[in-house]
Amino acid sequence: MDHVTDRTLRALGLAEAPREHPLLYPGAWPAGSGLLDGDRFLPLDRLVHEDRTPVLAIGSNACPGQLRHKMEEFGIMSPIPMVKARVTGVDAGVSAHVSRMGYVSASPVGAPDTVRELFVIWLDAEQLAVIDASEGVPVPAGNYDRAWLPSPDVRIDLADGTRLPGAYAYVNRHGVLHDGTGVPRTHPGQRVLLTELLVGLPRFRELFGVVPEEFCARARSDRRLCERGTRLFVEEKLVTASGLERYAAVSLRAQQTGSPGTAASLSPPLM
Template sequence: MAEPDPRTLEALGLAEAPREHPLSYPGARPEESVLLDGDRLLPLTRGVYEDRVPVLAVGSNACPAQLRHKMARSGVSGTIPMVKTRVFGLGVGVSAHVSPMGYVSASPFHAPGAVGELFLTWLDAAQLAVVDASEGVAVAEGAYGRAWLSASEVRIVLDSGELLPGAHVYVNRRGVLHNGSGTPRLHPGERPLLASLLAGSERLRELFGETPEDFCARARGDAALCARGTRLFASEGLTIASGLERYA
């Protein structure tokens, strides 16, 4: 079978997975609800899939290229419904850890009154196991726990106006980074985030270099260095609770 045309993949937002290009995190996202089918993005015919598990994507799991990469490496089907939703009561913050993928990822936080658009991925059992493994859910020292948030905590509304009873979301066990005034900072994209973090911490620059490019190059694949960076976030008082830890 011929390899997909890279130009076509780029046009679909499928060319760059943040796992391979850390500074692209969280990656390109579709403009509307789609069915990810390997190298294709197809129209969706419905918003609810009763035989699958609903998982909100707050970071790179909303990027088709990232999902495609994860499933392909595990030999699992890459057919995934991705439904654009309006979410009430959840913010997208910055994880209080450095990922060995080479980036500082996103993590949700409790945000009463907040309204935003997030993609809901509907995963089958094998796909859920792949994403769980990628987030370190089953590992005691893993960064994330998978939390079930019911409609009483977070409202998830489809384009049809239907309110879902709830969904899963990956919550960082170490909390999130704050913005200097005691509230979670929002994730602005990897390059501006890393530039800001490095500018604000001499010790972080000592570990990861002066630029976002340096940071990604040093962090990528170096679990011990990433663990030192994670501890540094805590020791410099940069972390706060997300408010969702009790669910994870």
């Protein structure tokens, strides 16, 4: 097997997109930093890309197969640097909405004492517009706001010793699910999460079936059913704040006033 073949997403186990296989959510993440270039994951020559926007990937945006799927939908083929980072102050919570992609996604939550290895994806303007569109940022009924998480509130340390001044993250407009005590719960992986929800919530089970596979099939085929599931989280009093809403509010005000350096959402090339 030659060098090029060795670096294909399929050879590296990174090709599957949760959009096509919901129970795999959040999908396979790379072992280390690299450049997503079409169907290949190549070595990076640097970790910081000043001409691009840093976005902290909490869920499937750290999966090369998912990123490739999103970009191909809009005809975008340009490479994306993906940089592994040590992040303090953020954890992966559970979004308080049912995605029409057939899963319950991850969402960032404030966690001051938590240290995690996450990915920063560095996006050009066109790529940022695509990811914004996939998260619903440009539309009032969308699920996420893009918020700037500043240092030192959130520490993002790269392998070369660089500490970023901050990065954007997608904060859920619906809030996140809590653990029963009001504290945001962490995302345990799709199959485990769906099993817990279906076993523990009879009304959820009535809507989506008794096993995760049935949930995925029903959610993917019915937007209104997803909306009912999202409302059910509220009705069952399972929803709490992520702790990051204040950053979303600041970013929204900055975008509305056109403040420099806010990297406001762009309209996607296709809808």
